[in-house]
Amino acid sequence: xxxxxSLITSFPTAPFTLLLALCVLYWLCxxxxxxxxxxxxxxxxxxxxESLSSGLAGLLSAIAVRGVPMTIVLSFAVxxxxxxxxxxxxxxxLHLPDWLQFGLGVVTFFAALVGGLILGKLSSRPMKKLFVQxxxxxxxxxxxxxxxxxxxxxxxxQWGEARFAEDGSVLILPVRxxxxxxxxxxxxxxxxxxxxxQKIYLITAGE
Numbered sequence: 430x431x432x433x434x435s436l437i438t439s440f441p442t443a444p445f446t447l448l449l450a451l452c453v454l455y456w457l458c459x460x461x462x463x464x465x466x467x468x469x470x471x472x473x474x475x476x477x478x479e480s481l482s483s484g485l486a487g488l489l490s491a492i493a494v495r496g497v498p499m500t501i502v503l504s505f506a507v508x509x510x511x512x513x514x515x516x517x518x519x520x521x522x523l524h525l526p527d528w529l530q531f532g533l534g535v536v537t538f539f540a541a542l543v544g545g546l547i548l549g550k551l552s553s554r555p556m557k558k559l560f561v562q563x564x565x566x567x568x569x570x571x572x573x574x575x576x577x578x579x580x581x582x583x584x585x586x587q588w589g590e591a592r593f594a595e596d597g598s599v600l601i602l603p604v605r606x607x608x609x610x611x612x613x614x615x616x617x618x619x620x621x622x623x624x625x626x627q628k629i630y631l632i633t634a635g636e
Contacts, residue, residue, distance in 0.1 A: 437511075440531070441538035442518045445511035445545075452504045492546050494553045498601075505552040510545025514538065559601075569623045569630075576635050577602060577618055584612045584632065591618060591632065603629045610634055 437446045494502055517537045522530050577591035584591065585606050593600045604618070610633060612618055617635040624631065 436519050436523070437515060439518075441522075441534040441541070442511065442514045444538070445507060445514050445541065448507045449511045452507050455500070456504070492550045494550055494557065497553045497556050501556060502549055502553045504549075506545045506549025508545075509548040509552070510541045513544050513548075514541035517541070559599075569625070572602070572620050572630065573623055575620050577604070577620055577630075577632065579604075579612045579614050579616045579618060582614055584618070585610070589632075591630075593620075604632045605629050607631055607633055 436442060492502055492506065493499060514537060517540075518534075522534055522537065525533065572593060575593060577593045579589065580592045580601060581588070581590045583589065584604050586609065587605070589604045589606065589612070591602045591604045593602055602620075604620075606612055606618075607621070612632070612634060618632040619635040620630050620632055622631040623629075
């Protein structure tokens with residue numbers, strides 16, 4: 430047990446252990462309702478490129494899975510990177526001389542990071558069916574006139590997400606309010622239109 434703790438709290442695995450702990454804390458907050466699933470909204474990936482450096486924007490665009498919240502993709506990536514790093518660390522690096530461990534540790538860190546991002550993206554793809562897509566059982570236009578429930582902390586004209594449940598399945602919809610309305614979590618709303626260019630639903634307060 431002591432050896433295992435030493436492994437996950439030393440380089441190159443320690444940074445991934447910290448990130449994994451933050452991911453666990455984040456998802457605990459999501460389950461308790463303190464945070465939203467989509468800390469980085471699905472439909473905001475393209476806009477990120479305008480406000481971040483080209484390198485970071487390119488990385489986010491490369492690993493993004495359309496229709497899956499970026500927080501899910503990143504969580505999978507961190508988990509895979511942590512496992513890859515710990516595997517190499519425990520089975521190879523610990524058996525090498527100290528002077529060689531650091532150099533190969535740096536290589537392992539970046540290799541695990543790249544591998545984690547790739548595997549994180551691949552692992553997230555099967556989850557697309559849990560979120561609304563253009564080819565869902567109901568088309569986007571068919572959802573107009575239906576009632577949904579606000580999922581995010583709040584929904585306004587800038588951002589928001591809502592749940593639409595039907596026949597045992599739940600769709601997470603990117604939504605925007607109209608007329609300056611601000612709706613809060615759990616509030617019911619009526620879907621009044623769909624904007625194909627932005628891939629968002631316009632909603633107004635329901636009963």
